[in-house]
Amino acid sequence: MRCYWDEEDTWFYFEVGAEGWVIRQVELEGPELTPIAAASLAEWRHAYDTGRLDEYDNRLGITAELPVSEWQGHDPQELTYDEFEEVWDSARRQIAAGLS
Template sequence: MGYWFRSYWAEEDTWFCFEVDADGWVTRQVELQGPHGKPVAAASLAEWEAAEAAGTLEAYEAVFGATAAVPVQEWEGHEPHDLAPEAFEALWLSARTALLAAARTRSKSGA
């Protein structure tokens, strides 16, 4: 059974929202930056691993970012706040939509 939480890092003015498995590994991660909560990442560990295996990791990370590379038990200096699974899912869907739209815009403009 997994769990969901969020944590704010003031240095980056970013909320990090996590879905974590029973072993403490981040399975999905959303990052919202600035006062308006601009999505800057919405990565899935399963997708990241599949992209790595397929040789498309750079393209995946350019659109969605990456998940944390160590289990949450090894983190220091963060204050976790509970997050309802439904709230995480809403953030996930919203961030993914925004990141995909931004990637399409970049590809059309050649950026």
Template structure:
């Protein structure tokens, strides 16, 4: 069963949103940074694997510069972590769409550095 969660890192002032598969692996991830909640990540495992398998390293690197890097490793145990909560699919999809649109309209996360 797919699960959608949000987590907050007060130290880094980042809200992270994950779509997890049955085994706890991130399928999609959105990170929003700072008080303005600017997207710095909106990456998809399916897209990354497709690029890895069917494109070149330059194309994969360009993807990661624009959309950030997906969390590596399994997120099992998130249930015991402070500041982590289940969210609805609708909430995740709204945040995903907003993050993707913002990152597609810029040069990626690094383009926001001057606006923080």
């Protein structure tokens, strides 16, 4: 799904698991849709377990900390798996290129 937050001019894209937790999240900011986050819950947990959480957060961000069922004030738009994958792949490539 995706949601728009007009206060920050940011699109949020989410892949959500069966229990409502965000598995992967992309944030695109401004009219250019600049990727500012492309985080995976599994990667975040691995970074936490290996003591590299700050590095991961600074580079790729974090996923939402509450399950979708507890969110308020959002108007999600459904996406297909392929639509999310396209945004995910593009954001990850752009973030990686910016780190080079």
